Amino acid sequence: MNFSKEAVVASIKDGLLSFPVTDFDANGKFDADSYRRRLLWLKEYEVSALFVAGGTGEFFNMTIEEYREIVTVAVETIGGHVPIIASAGQSAELAKAHCKAAQEAGADGILLMPPYLTECPQSGIVEYAASVCESTDLSVIYYNRANGYLTVDGVQALADRCPNLVGLKDGKGDMQALNIIIKTLGDRLAYVGGVPTAEIIAEAYLAIGVSTYSSAVFNFVPEMAVKFYRELRQGNRDFVRQATREFFIPFVTLRDTQKGYAVSLIKAGADLVGYPGGNVRAPLTMPSEQERATLEQLIEKARTL
Template identity: 60%
Template sequence: MPLPISQIRAALEDGLLSFPVTDMDHQGRFRADTYADRIEWFVSQGVSAVFVAGGTGEFFSLSAEEYTQVVQTATQTVAGKVPVISSAGRSIPEAIAFAKIAEKAGIDALLLMPPYLTDAPQSGIFQYARTILENTSLPVIYYNRSNGVLSADYIRQLADACPNLIGIKDGTSNMQELNMIIRTVGDRLSYIGGAPTAEIISEAYLSIGVNTYSSAVFNFVPELANLFYASMRAGDTATVTSILQTFFIPFIQLRSRNKGYAVSLIKAGARIIGKEAGDVRAPLVMPTAAEVSELERIIQNGLQLLQ
């Protein structure tokens, strides 16, 4: 049975969130056994909520059958310890179908991804989101990103029209627009930082009342991710600056070398620490051997801060 909305929102508003990578074998097939181990490890490391089959989890490349396996494995493994949130999106029929799969699996809430590829007017994006929200019984977090960005006024309209909209995940890094949404809609919704490697702008998020964000690097340096989050919330500027300079800025510079590395480097990092998850699927590519070596150095430098 899904968790109460109050518990889901509490987890979204206070604590570090993360998206586990999706485990694949050498033939690119989903591995439920190692994925269950990964999810269990996430929970043991103190993650506030687990977002499965998200962007880092390659939702865009999963079949309906694989998605079913992912959400079933996640809910059975977590067993109500923390909220489990899965993605929906692509076309409206696909999004509704994925939402039904999630409902049946006992997922606690959905993250509604942007529509696939096509640019569209605000009115069309609003109707896309509203149609999907009205066709699921689950609470929904809207991912305001890419070709699915809604303005403050449209977010307010969506919140008014759909009682099951409970949150906004920001993927724009546009603090002005996000602050306008927060001041327009208020505490009707929960707000989550969701820009790639959100740690780099976490202080800006915090300054406008966004207390949580999703950490992709939790997949391979959870202790460091937790230390950074705790330091940021405590106002420990010295520790925040040290971790940013030593780990996050070099990581972001490496991530910026190729499209899709926001996902590919996470799988490479998981491999480096001995938690193999296979390669990313095309059209993404894995980093080169030289880039993997550089990532190893970045991880080692970051972990030294824990000593």
């Protein structure tokens, strides 16, 4: 751990968040060298925290042994530069193991994902998340999505019980439910926008109190991603509109042609800009040549913004 709880909180309250893809080699194994090169490249751009083995990093597609190695490499490579947040999830027991591994590897915080597969009641989700929070000294951000989606009472109960719960990442984009949470819990938590390609609703997020978000496209158009965040925060609506029209809308349109492309296109984009990270793992699939060509045009466009 290189950063205090306060520093972790500050980092997710203000500033763009980086979610790098995870590098695989030609055999589909984690490629530490390629991953180091990626992190050092992205380090040159202004972000406030690094989320390793997150959704864009295919957390759901890796074993705990791979996870441990990924977090270790990340901390070795850029630990101390900005807070490093590692994921946890799948089941309470496995999530505790993730936390332990992350803490041992020197990570600064945890992004807790929902449980695997099962339907679950609000009180059970709270228990799941609380048991994980209580197992670790690290600060925890809860990723509110899918079968683990908490409404306001659940978020309040979790926050009341766990002092090290510091943030809530929204993965659903339900403005009513999210606004009710924010207006009720206020400054108790930091709020992170986390729908796929979060820039597409960044203005709405910001208006209700979500001051930052995860940028997946930062993986392949980092300059534009950083600029978009800065102009958004400065209230430059013209730039936001232009970038949305010229880059984010066509990107989201391409993304929505195939399930899982919110991740797959990012890996293709990284490859196109000279930082290949191998192929995504099944059940994800790589884009076609034609889709890559479309993406390449979008990258060209992003460079003009």
